[in-house]
Amino acid sequence: MTFQGLAGAHFKKALTPDGWVRNLSVRFDDRGLIAAADCDDNPAQLPVYDNPVVPGITDLHSHAFQYAMAGLSEVRRNPVDSFWSWRDIMYFFALTLSPEDTQAIAERLYLSLLKGGYTGVVEFHYLHNDIDGRYYTRPEELSLGIFEAARATGLDLTHLPVFYAHSNFGGLPPTEGQRRFILGPDTYVRMIEDLKGPAAAAGHTLGIAPHSLRAATPEEIGLLMNIRADILPGCPVHIHVAEQTKEVEGSLASSGRRPVSQLFDLAEVDRSWCLIHATHLDENEVAMIARAGATVGLCPLTEANLGDGIFPAPAFLEQGGIFGIGSDSNIATVAAQELQQLEYSQRLRDRQRNVLAGVQMPHVATNLWSRAAQGGARAAGRPEQGIAVGGMASFVELTMAEPGALPQTDPETELDFHVFGGRGFQVGDVIVRGRKVISGGHHPSEDRIVADYARAMARVAQRLSDRGTA
Numbered sequence: 001m002t003f004q005g006l007a008g009a010h011f012k013k014a015l016t017p018d019g020w021v022r023n024l025s026v027r028f029d030d031r032g033l034i035a036a037a038d039c040d041d042n043p044a045q046l047p048v049y050d051n052p053v054v055p056g057i058t059d060l061h062s063h064a065f066q067y068a069m070a071g072l073s074e075v076r077r078n079p080v081d082s083f084w085s086w087r088d089i090m091y092f093f094a095l096t097l098s099p100e101d102t103q104a105i106a107e108r109l110y111l112s113l114l115k116g117g118y119t120g121v122v123e124f125h126y127l128h129n130d131i132d133g134r135y136y137t138r139p140e141e142l143s144l145g146i147f148e149a150a151r152a153t154g155l156d157l158t159h160l161p162v163f164y165a166h167s168n169f170g171g172l173p174p175t176e177g178q179r180r181f182i183l184g185p186d187t188y189v190r191m192i193e194d195l196k197g198p199a200a201a202a203g204h205t206l207g208i209a210p211h212s213l214r215a216a217t218p219e220e221i222g223l224l225m226n227i228r229a230d231i232l233p234g235c236p237v238h239i240h241v242a243e244q245t246k247e248v249e250g251s252l253a254s255s256g257r258r259p260v261s262q263l264f265d266l267a268e269v270d271r272s273w274c275l276i277h278a279t280h281l282d283e284n285e286v287a288m289i290a291r292a293g294a295t296v297g298l299c300p301l302t303e304a305n306l307g308d309g310i311f312p313a314p315a316f317l318e319q320g321g322i323f324g325i326g327s328d329s330n331i332a333t334v335a336a337q338e339l340q341q342l343e344y345s346q347r348l349r350d351r352q353r354n355v356l357a358g359v360q361m362p363h364v365a366t367n368l369w370s371r372a373a374q375g376g377a378r379a380a381g382r383p384e385q386g387i388a389v390g391g392m393a394s395f396v397e398l399t400m401a402e403p404g405a406l407p408q409t410d411p412e413t414e415l416d417f418h419v420f421g422g423r424g425f426q427v428g429d430v431i432v433r434g435r436k437v438i439s440g441g442h443h444p445s446e447d448r449i450v451a452d453y454a455r456a457m458a459r460v461a462q463r464l465s466d467r468g469t470a
C-alpha cells in the first residue's frame with residue numbers, strides 16, 4: 001500500500017504550540033517533518049483544510065493483542081474482582097493466539113487508532129513466545145507482525161520489546177500463565193539486534209522496556225541499561241510502575257522503597273523515560289518525575305476499567321510535568337475519550353469542574369490535547385514541536401457528523417465539543433509524516449483489514465470453545 005504524499009497544506013484553523021492559529025501554510029520535508037510554517041493567504045495554493053486541524057497524538061502505551069479481549073472480562077467471577085483477576089483472564093486469552101491472529105488484531109487496532117485521532121503508537125510488546133512457551137525460530141516473530149501492521153496501516157510505530165523474567169518482586173520464578181512473555185537476557189539482546197535493521201529500514205523507532213519492577217530485578221534493570229548503551233543509546237525506555245496499591249506494598253516489603261523511588265535509585269531517569277501509569281505517588285515522587293522531564297504514560301480508560309486509582313494530575317502539571325495518553329488494554333481507541341476520562345476522574349475526586357485547564361489554554365480540551373500530543377511524541381522518541389517548524393507532519397482534521405450542530409464555531413469550542421460533547425469524535429483526513437493515510441474518514445485497506453480480523457476472531461472463538469470457556 002502506498003499512501004498519497006503531501007508537500008504541504010493550508011490550515012484555516014490549526015492548533016499550534018502557541019494556541020489556535022488561523023490561515024497557516026505548512027510545508028513538509030522528505031523526512032515527514034514540518035520544514036516551514038507561515039501565516040499567509042496560501043499563495044502556493046496548497047490543499048486547504050477548512051475544518052479544525054490538531055496535531056496527531058501518539059498513543060504511548062498499547063498491548064495490541066488485548067484489543068480482541070474487549071468485553072470479555074466484564075463479568076464477576078470472584079468475590080472481589082480486581083486488576084489481578086483481570087490479569088488471569090488476559091493470560092488465558094493470550095494463550096489462544098497464533099502469529100497470524102496477533103498481526104490481524106494489531107492491524108485492526110491500528111486502523112481504529114488512526115480513526116481515533118492517533119497518528120503514532122508505542123507498542124509495549126511482551127507477547128514473544130509460542131503457545132507452549134518456546135521461542136519461535138525467529139524469536140522476534142511476533143514483533144515482525146507488529147512491524148507489518150504499522151506498515152499496512154501507515155501508523156507511526158515506536159516498538160518496545162519487553163523484558164519479562166519474573167512473577168513478582170524478589171525475582172520470583174514466572175508462572176505457567178506467563179510462559180509466552182519470558183525471555184532470557186541473551187535472547188533479549190539478540191532480539192534487539194535482529195530488529196534494529198528492519199526497524200530502521202521501515203522508519204520505526206526501537207526502544208527498551210523492562211516490564212515492571214515485579215518482572216525485572218534491580219540487577220536485570222542494570223543489565224538492560226548496559227544493553228541500551230551498547231545497542232540503542234538514548235532510545236526510549238518505558239516501564240509499568242505504581243499502577244496498583246498492592247504493587248506499592250510489594251515494593252515496600254521487598255526493598256523498603258516505593259516503586260517510583262526505587263526506580264530513581266536504580267537508573268538515571270530522564271526525558272527519554274516514560275513511566276506508565278505512575279498512579280500511586282507521594283509528593284516527593286510527583287516532584288522527582290516532573291523535575292526529570294520523564295513522561296507519565298496515563299491510560300485513563302484502562303485505569304478506570306481495572307480500578308487502578310486516580311493520578312494526581314493537578315500537582316504534577318503545576319510542577320511542569322509532562323504526560324501523554326495510552327490506550328493500553330485497547331478497550332477504547334479514541335484519543336478524545338481518554339482525555340475526557342482523564343479530566344472527569346479529576347473532577348470526581350476534587351468535586352470541581354475544568355480541573356486540567358491551563359493558564360495559557362483555559363479551554364480544557366485544547367490544553368489536554370496539546371499536552372498529550374507533546375508528551376506522546378517525547379515518549380515515542382519523536383520531535384515534539386507539534387504543528388510548527390521541526391515538528392512531525394502528522395495531523396488530524398476534525399469533522400462534524402452534523403454540520404451546523406454548534407452555535408459557536410471557534411476552534412476551541414469545536415475541540416471541547418469533540419472531547420466532551422459525547423456525540424462522537426469524527427475525523428476527516430489523517431496525515432502521518434506527510435502521507436495521507438485516512439482520507440475523508442476512510443483507510444484504503446479498511447475492508448481487507450476488517451475481514452482479516454473477523455477471520456482471526458473466528459479462529460480464536462474456536463480455540464476458546466475447544467478449551468471450554470466460550
Ligand SMILES: [Zn+2]
Nearest residue numbers: 061063240328
Ligand atoms: Zn500496560
